[in-house]
Amino acid sequence: MKGDETAVLRAARLALLGTLGALGLDEVALRTRWRRNRLLILGYHGVALDDEHQWDPTLYMPARVLRRRLQLIHEAGCHVLALDDAVRRLYDGELPPRSVVLTFDDGAYDFYARAFPIVETFGYPVTVYLTTFYAELNRPVYDSMASYLVWKGRGRVLRWPEVLGRHGDVALTDDGRRLVRERLWRYPVEHGLSGRDKDALLARLAARLEVDYDDILRRRLLQLMTLSEAGELARRGVDLQLHTHRHRVSLEEAVFAREVGDNRERLRRLRASEATHFCYPGGVTRREFLPWLRRSNIASATTCAPGIASRRHDRLLLPRYVDSAERSDAEFRGWLAGVAALLPRRRQAEAIGQFLEEPGAP
Ligand SMILES: [Zn+2]
Incomplete structure (x- = not known):
């Protein structure tokens, strides 16, 4: 039954977005003061090297879909900002109209080989939240x-x-x-x-x-890029940020802080300045993490909770629209305009256990 409810709600939402689009209202919404004070942070995972999008369409999209998304961003006249600049402007009330940030999680080899060349042709700044354990190991996850x-x-x-x-x-x-x-x-x-x-x-x-x-x-399917490939991308302008060393969070502050510290230490060798932006691995967020992140000098943290960021959001709980190939053009345009964030949706499933280490785990 749960699945049916979700499908009905989703169908209603899509129909409404289609209607708003046909009326040109997403065009209007893009130009409102409401949208101007908000920042759309887009989240991506993999761009398929082969058939990975058929295996898991929620994590992987074909290259043509990514290209289409960037084209839609361009056509909507969005300002694609670097993450650090965007977060600062969000809280200073100085965002340009239709602000968007592009983020990719994990730092897969397919980002290096497939996604970045596409992003580069549009000239957009991009952040990669790089998890470093498997990048160092250079073996499949x-x-x-x-x-x-x-x-x-x-x-x-x-x-x-x-x-x-x-x-x-x-x-x-x-x-x-x-x-x-x-x-x-x-x-x-x-x-x-x-x-x-x-x-x-x-x-x-x-x-x-x-x-x-x-x-x-x-062909390095489902592998992360190496640290030397990540370093090369950093020199080409990619912003490498924090995603924990082992793609894990912990309920113990010392373990949690070590994960951030180990990750940061690897990134220090690859970037010119200290990495201060964080993305929760697996989207797992808990209230107790916030003071720990503050003590680790984290300037912002993004979640997988769908939404469009405003100044009212805690900077350590910034919502993000995690895009996938299953979304239509109308739905994506609705998110660029911000109207999609206003429509009702089911609450996201709670934290996924596999990314959460229990106290006492090695
Ligand atoms: Zn991740």
Whole structure:
């Protein structure tokens, strides 16, 4: 039922945005004082190198969709600002009309290879919230790659009793894939696997599914860019900012601060000035984080809560519109104009546990 409610609400919202667009009202909204005092922070994750957008359309979009979005921003006459400048102007009441900021999370290799060349042709400033552990390691992110490989093997039957346990023989339908994914995510934790062991497990999984894993590794799908590639982008004008070292937050201040500190220390080697802007990994926000972020000299923090930022927002809880290929042009234009932020929407699902370390975790 929940899904149906969401679908109905979404359909109503889209119909309304379509009507507003047809009447030219988003055009009018773009020019209001209300919009002028607000900052639209756009959030992106991956731009597909191959078929990643078919695997997870909420995280990945085809390059043509990103190009189309930037074209719509251009056509709407938006001012795309650098994050640091935009946050300062927001609280000083000095934003130019139709302000927008572009942010990309994690710092995937596809940002380096696919997204940045597109952004560069528009000449827009861009921020990458770079998580540094896997960038340093230069290996695929285990959970994502396990899920992607299982998707590549869809329709097959997987026999792997020593890893899947009693589910020795699983047909990779939607349900079967979910079961295998969860088993694969738990397995390294239960068996205390090292990073190297996890890599070997992914290679064994790919072999069982007859997926060409060497080819996936060679093309660097689902990998982060290296620190040297990130440094190259910084020299070309990309603003690298904080996203924690291991893409984790913690309920213990010392661990939380260490994550920010370790991340900042890596970024210090890549950027000219200290990184002071933060993005919550997995969008996990909690009230207790705010004083910790202040003590870490964080100037702003962005969430995945959809909205358009105003001076009334705490600068450590700035809303962000996380864009995806599933959004229509009308919906995206509605967000540029700000009107989409005013329409009713369901509350976002609560914090995702996988990004939150419990106290006492290593
Ligand atoms: Zn992230």
